Amino acid sequence: MRKLLFLLFILTVSLLQGQSDMTPIEAKALREQVKTLAESTTTIVSDFTQNKHLDFLSNDIESTGTLYFKAPDVVKWEYKTPYSYTALFKSNTLYINNEGDKSSMDMASNKLFKRLIELIANSIRGNLFDEELFAISYFKNGNKRTAHFAPKDSEFALYIKEFQIDFGAEGEVVQLIMLEPSEDYTKIVFSNRKVNQTIEDAVFAH
Amino acid sequence: MRFLLISLFALLLSCASYPVKNDFKIIPATQNQVFNPYFSDAKLDYIYKAHLQFNGYTLSGIFIVKKIEDKHYRIVFTTEMGNTIFDFTLQNNVFQTNQILPDINKKWVVNILQKDFRVLLKENALIAHGYNLSESIIYEVKINNMSYYYYSMDDQLKKIAGVQSRKEIVNFIFSDVEKTMAQKIEIIHAKLNLRITLKAI
Numbered sequence: 001m002r003k004l005l006f007l008l009f010i011l012t013v014s015l016l017q018g019q020s021d022m023t024p025i026e027a028k029a030l031r032e033q034v035k036t037l038a039e040s041t042t043t044i045v046s047d048f049t050q051n052k053h054l055d056f057l058s059n060d061i062e063s064t065g066t067l068y069f070k071a072p073d074v075v076k077w078e079y080k081t082p083y084s085y086t087a088l089f090k091s092n093t094l095y096i097n098n099e100g101d102k103s104s105m106d107m108a109s110n111k112l113f114k115r116l117i118e119l120i121a122n123s124i125r126g127n128l129f130d131e132e133l134f135a136i137s138y139f140k141n142g143n144k145r146t147a148h149f150a151p152k153d154s155e156f157a158l159y160i161k162e163f164q165i166d167f168g169a170e171g172e173v174v175q176l177i178m179l180e181p182s183e184d185y186t187k188i189v190f191s192n193r194k195v196n197q198t199i200e201d202a203v204f205a206h
Numbered sequence: 207m208r209f210l211l212i213s214l215f216a217l218l219l220s221c222a223s224y225p226v227k228n229d230f231k232i233i234p235a236t237q238n239q240v241f242n243p244y245f246s247d248a249k250l251d252y253i254y255k256a257h258l259q260f261n262g263y264t265l266s267g268i269f270i271v272k273k274i275e276d277k278h279y280r281i282v283f284t285t286e287m288g289n290t291i292f293d294f295t296l297q298n299n300v301f302q303t304n305q306i307l308p309d310i311n312k313k314w315v316v317n318i319l320q321k322d323f324r325v326l327l328k329e330n331a332l333i334a335h336g337y338n339l340s341e342s343i344i345y346e347v348k349i350n351n352m353s354y355y356y357y358s359m360d361d362q363l364k365k366i367a368g369v370q371s372r373k374e375i376v377n378f379i380f381s382d383v384e385k386t387m388a389q390k391i392e393i394i395h396a397k398l399n400l401r402i403t404l405k406a407i
Contacts, residue, residue: 056272083255098257
């Protein structure tokens with residue numbers, strides 16, 4: 001009976017522990033896997049579900065759409081529900097189509113916004129493993145692997161406390177959380193991911 | 207003589223108050239407060255797709271209001287991707303800025319926004335005078351030393367006009383009302399060439 005109780009205790013502790021730190025070897029393996037995948041990726045098309053969590057709201061604000069990425073740095077977020085909105089980052093310019101109303105913004109003049117866009121583009125590929133820019137910590141929970149990226153730039157850290165990225169078995173990004181200093185966050189879950197397919201030029205037209 | 211009378215009449219008209227200029231008929235107010243229901247339900251999350259146009263410049267995002275409790279609100283504006291542009295708390299008529307992007311953090315911008323939000327979120331305002339015009343009932347109130355005219359038709363608040371020097375300087379227009387939520391709200395500052403359009407999502 002005592003042995004049974006002890007085994008139950010160990011099992012409970014293991015289940016409760018859940019997430020644990022990766023070993024340095026595991027972390028290195030993840031970085032290399034992500035890097036190899038990023039280097040071999042020319043395009044990504046993926047559906048996404050975005051949830052904006054604000055602590056004072058009764059429900060998260062949910063939106064859905066499709067992401068298009070073309071290496072090295074062209075990214076298009078196309079929101080479909082509950083509104084039609086497209087943000088296309090291309091050649092240092094942000095092109096917006098807001099329910100048919102088109103506008104553009106030169107990102108070169110806005111350092112903070114430009115950096116945020118670059119980070120989001122890099123986070124899509126998981127390509128944030130830069131120890132000079134981020135304090136990085138690595139976690140595992142069963143088959144799930146997660147890395148947390150905390151910006152070292154104090155100005156940037158005022159707006160983003162941490163990027164938290166979940167990686168799939170092949171090193172692909174399956175979930176991205178942008179955590180704000182207030183602990184509010186935006187969570188983006190990717191699904192139906194297609195890699196290295198031809199994307200028509202019209203998709204990135206503006 | 208006739209020319210003098212016409213000139214005097216024109217002069218008097220130009221000096222006339224906003225109610226007189228617009229031919230309002232004075233009526234006795236049947237209540238002492240006017241109620242703005244549009245952000246009054248603490249159980250609701252008020253989420254709008256927002257479109258801001260200012261002198262040819264446009265900004266869009268998600269406009270979020272939550273009534274935390276009586277006279278206590280949270281007002282947040284984010285990009286469509288969830289990044290916070292500004293985050294205010296309004297409690298007992300006092301604003302606290304929780305977060306704001308540097309580009310927006312200009313005193314005159316913040317003043318306009320906060321002045322507008324005070325009016326938008328004022329649930330009960332003391333009536334100074336009552337009027338009617340055609341099918342509209344209009345109540346004049348004072349908010350922070352400025353006159354605002356609440357236009358209602360069929361017991362539904364349609365518009366709030368902020369008036370200074372007898373002219374409308376800001377209009378809050380409520381349309382497509384479902385229960386206590388206006389599906390569309392426009393805030394129009396004609397002189398500043400500033401228009402904010404909110405559509406419920």
